[in-house]
Amino acid sequence: MEPALDTVSAERPSQARPVYTENCPVREILDQIGDKWTTLILLTLAAQPQRFSQLMRAVPDISKRMLTQTLRNLERDGMVERTVFPTKPPSVEYALSPLGRSVLVPLGALVAWADSHHAAIKAARREFDGVR
Amino acid sequence: MEPALDTVSAERPSQARPVYTENCPVREILDQIGDKWTTLILLTLAAQPQRFSQLMRAVPDISKRMLTQTLRNLERDGMVERTVFPTKPPSVEYALSPLGRSVLVPLGALVAWADSHHAAIKAARREFDGVR
DNA sequence: CTGTATCCTAAGCGATACTG
């Protein structure tokens, strides 16, 4: 498999080449992870498997529509497993799959970075907005 | 500063509490990193500082409008430094700041994850789409 | 060469009502 990160090319050290072109699978994945809810759901499920209504409460401002949609996409990508218990009324539990747990490592690192640097970013913004 | 990751609460082990509420600074940062172009620009600048037109070539399908906008946001957040050389016609160089280089660590890890797992994801999708 | 301004479309998402 090709390495994704086509950075400085040895043959042409002064010229960067295109990195990710249009139908790049890495782009696709990043796009989904970067959508409004996916990361939040993954982080919430990291704590423990949870039912639909628990997730609704854990992510206070998500709509049923978007929760369903996000969960379906995650299930489709093999990151989340969905289990239906035939109680009445039915209850459904969502849990991270091994793949889902594995993405949590780099994702958690990114969240940790955001948490420890958001003060610096806020300061940079004030500076920038003040200057111009 | 509070830890961002409010996962399993010790007091109420069977109940997850809300993770990130609406005006969470971590959400803001993730939203920008997760937009269509920011990560691509950061990765491209990781190779070397580059001029506007070089970036246009390096990211083949970005528009001038979005390149400008993404660079401005990154500059505003203190991740990218913009230097104007008073040549004629003017040339402008963009480079990562220390903050920009620091985010590249977790971001690079995430990209590496995406690269090494996109085959598994594609397989999961085929499975899912085939079953239902 | 490095932008800015305007217009316009497509996608994302929320609100609401309905269903097994």
Added chain:
DNA sequence: CAGTATCGCTTAGGATACAG
């Protein structure tokens, strides 16, 4: 409880034309 269907708004973002 756990969804689905429909609607309509809002925003992201592409195309194009213009400017310093």
